Amino acid sequence: MNTPIEQGVRYDARHAAAYDRKIRQLIPGYETLHMLSAHVLAEQLPTQARILVSGSGSGEEILRYAQMRADWLVDGLDPSSEMHAVALGKCREAGIGHRIKLLQGRPDSLALADGYDAVTSLLVMHFLPDDGSKERYLNALATALRPGGVLLLADWVGQRGEAECEAMFRVWRRQQDATRDRPDQVALDFSHLEQHVYPVSAQRRAALLAQAGLTAGACYWQALGLSAIVAYKRA
Numbered sequence: 001m002n003t004p005i006e007q008g009v010r011y012d013a014r015h016a017a018a019y020d021r022k023i024r025q026l027i028p029g030y031e032t033l034h035m036l037s038a039h040v041l042a043e044q045l046p047t048q049a050r051i052l053v054s055g056s057g058s059g060e061e062i063l064r065y066a067q068m069r070a071d072w073l074v075d076g077l078d079p080s081s082e083m084h085a086v087a088l089g090k091c092r093e094a095g096i097g098h099r100i101k102l103l104q105g106r107p108d109s110l111a112l113a114d115g116y117d118a119v120t121s122l123l124v125m126h127f128l129p130d131d132g133s134k135e136r137y138l139n140a141l142a143t144a145l146r147p148g149g150v151l152l153l154a155d156w157v158g159q160r161g162e163a164e165c166e167a168m169f170r171v172w173r174r175q176q177d178a179t180r181d182r183p184d185q186v187a188l189d190f191s192h193l194e195q196h197v198y199p200v201s202a203q204r205r206a207a208l209l210a211q212a213g214l215t216a217g218a219c220y221w222q223a224l225g226l227s228a229i230v231a232y233k234r235a
Helices: 013-026 030-044 060-068 081-094 133-144 163-179 183-196 202-211
Strands: 049-054 072-078 100-104 116-122 145-156 214-223 226-233
Touching: 013 030, 013 163, 030 060, 030 116, 030 145, 030 214, 030 226, 049 060, 049 133, 060 072, 060 081, 072 081, 081 100, 116 133, 133 145, 133 202, 145 202, 163 183, 202 214, 202 226
Parallel strands: 049 072, 049 116, 072 100, 116 145
Antiparallel strands: 145 226, 214 226
């Protein structure tokens, strides 16, 4: 998951340095999600575009999007200064630092610029409880978008306690136990997921998007209970 923005979940410098390796182990299809997200934006956006990455973490998305099109400007938003340091180093090394801006904070606590052609939120919103936090988060992202702008939204989707959602969670745990060599770390990761991730059903997600002035579109990636959709800001 990209950098969690739920209060109390934080990555220090040591975790930031190891983040890229860890996230690829934890999320099935992580590379595919990010590759497809870049191609969805290339199909949807004009040649010159401004993109905001919410939960930009160690810079994975920033790099992919900036390297997809040489005339795209990409802003990364993340609450972690340690993650920003990692991302900045990657951008400078890739020679794209002049097209990147890093913003520290949360979408609903900053006065974000508007007029972005696209905003992405990959594996971020499910860290927010459905107590008004998800609604405020989506409202902030929608405000940053231009009318007709594109939102890419990826999260764990499902209702905890329902049979299908719980079955996919068990399959995920089984896959992790079978493919990783540190059962203690797998147990720690899934304890974190149980305590700090708040999925909602696809119907509830669509309702939250509608409340923010966004229309849910097609699903373009799915792995177990995780899925990514395209949404659009109503004109």
